[in-house]
Amino acid sequence: MKNGKYLVGVVGAGGIGRYHIDGWKKIHDVVVYGISDVSQQYLDEVSKKYEIPVAVKDYKKLIDIEEIDIIDICTPNAFHYPVTIAALKNGKHVICEKPLATSSKDVEKMIQVAKENKRKLMAAQNQRFTQTGKMTKAMIDQGIFGEIYFAQCYAVRRRELPPRDTFIKKELSGGGPMFDIGVHILDITYWFMGCPVVHSVKGVTFTKLAKNDDITGTWGQWDTKKFEVEDFASGFVLFKDGRALQLTCSFLSNLPSNLSAHLYGTKAGMIWPEMKMFSEIKGLHCDxxxxxxxxxxxxSHHRELAHFLECVKENREVLVKPEESLGVIKILEAMYISDQKKKEVVF
Ligand SMILES: NC(=O)c1ccc[n+]([C@@H]2O[C@H](COP(=O)([O-])OP(=O)(O)OC[C@H]3O[C@@H](n4cnc5c(N)ncnc54)[C@H](O)[C@@H]3O)[C@@H](O)[C@H]2O)c1
Structure with a gap:
């Protein structure tokens, strides 16, 4: 802290890093004190635009600054783990972009180090901070839907493949649409269902369109030779209590874009985030x-930052508990393993 303000350091000054800085700037008792990025051009641009005093290439120099309270990690997925561990060990609270890490082993270690150092750790799962997400969760918890026994969730894009290395090189992303956008819809659906214990996972992945030079993207063209991840993935999760969930994700598909969760409840069903509810009241079928x-x-990204700050200030539990993120990463990881082994992964 400095002069009564909480100091934040942002690691990764690309697309989402800048969006987070906009969010931090709205909070009166926060100062974005430093940024780190491996690109000097990004450091110059962002530190000038947002008047950020410290701009360094090496993130370790940022987390060495004693007065910094919170490190906000907005790097490619592969760096979430090392930056989080270093920051927690230096006594910083950490909010980290999704997915929290690219393996469950790494998430387990992150949770352990956060506990040892008594610091907050939260994955930036912004969908949980939408009004529709919060309202649906509150309704489920009040029993309005009865038991949610099955969910079908989609993070499907028609022609929206982010063309940057961050998303198409496996060593940076850890995976394709399953890790990038599947993690959003799986996280919120799993949360809606109360984060049940997993019994088994079956997954498949395909790369059918992304390596074809005739396919065009609405977010720019990617280098088809560099493309190393799947462009489509789908999987089935069976929970120990007998309930189940199906997940489908794509960067490029010949179907309309669709980010949604279809919740099958015994008293009512819901399509989120459209908030379409279907039920039967005394023999009347109501939509x-x-x-x-x-x-x-x-x-919602800005709301999640304000929430994280409140949790730091008041020593409250974060909404996206790292143990829940561990459950999500275990499912995604098992889908890739199941695809490779061509069989179901039993937990
Ligand atoms: N919650 C959301 O809606 C949302 C949206 C987009 C991206 N994301 C997540 O945010 C992260 C970044 O995505 P992006 O779209 O901003 O990517 P990006 O490629 O635009 O930005 C990443 C930045 O990190 C920098 N970087 C790479 N290695 C670094 C290192 N070792 N130290 C410091 N900086 C480093 C890069 O130079 C780049 O500027 C990813 O994990 C992605 O999944 C989340």
């Missing part, structure tokens, strides 16, 4: 569309 009273007028 309705719900509207949260609080409008979604602030980005």
């Amino acid at each position: 309705s569309t719900l509207t949260p009273i609080v409008p979604d007028n602030e980005p």
Whole structure:
């Protein structure tokens, strides 16, 4: 802390890093004190635009600054683990972009180091901070849907492949759409279902379109020769309590883009985030569309940063518990293993 303000250091000044800085700037008792990026051009641009005093290539120099309270990690997925461990060991609280890490072993270690150092750790699963997400979860917890016994969730994009190395080189991303966007819809659906214990996972992946030079993207063209991850993945999760979930993700598909969770409840069903609810009341088959009273007028990414700060200040438990992120990463990891071994992975 300095002059009564919480100091934040952001590691990774690319797309989402800048969006996070916008969010931190809205909070009156926070100062973005430093940034780190391996690109000198990004350091120059971002430190000038946002008037950030410290801009360093080596993230270790940032986490060495004693006054910094929070490290916000916005690097490619592969660096989430080493930066988190170094920051926690230096006594910093860590909010880290999704996926929390690219292996369950790494997430387990991150949780252990956070506990040893008594620091907060949270994956930036912003979908949980949408008004529709919060309202759906509250309704589920009040029993309005009965038992959610099955869910089908989709993170499907028609032609929206991020063309940067961060997302297409396996050593940086750890995986394709399953790790990049599947993690969003799986995290919120798993949370809606109460984070049940997993029994088994079966997954398949395909790379059918991304290496074809005739396929065009609406977010720019990627280097088809560099493309190392899947462009489509799907899997089935069976929970120990007998409930189940199906996940489908794609960067490129010949179907409409669709980020949604279809929740099958014994009293009512829901398509999130459209908030379409289907039920039967005394023999009447009712369909309705719900509207949260609080409008979604602030980005969920910014709300998640404000929440994390409150948890740090008041020593409260974070909404996205790292143990829940561990459950999510275990499922995704098992889907890749199942695909490689061509069989179900039993936990
Ligand atoms: N929550 C969301 O909605 C959302 C959206 C986009 C990206 N993300 C996540 O954010 C992360 C970054 O994605 P992005 O779109 O900003 O990617 P990006 O490629 O735009 O930015 C990543 C930045 O990290 C920098 N970097 C790489 N290695 C580094 C290191 N060792 N130290 C410091 N900086 C380093 C790169 O130079 C680059 O500027 C990924 O984990 C991604 O999954 C989340």
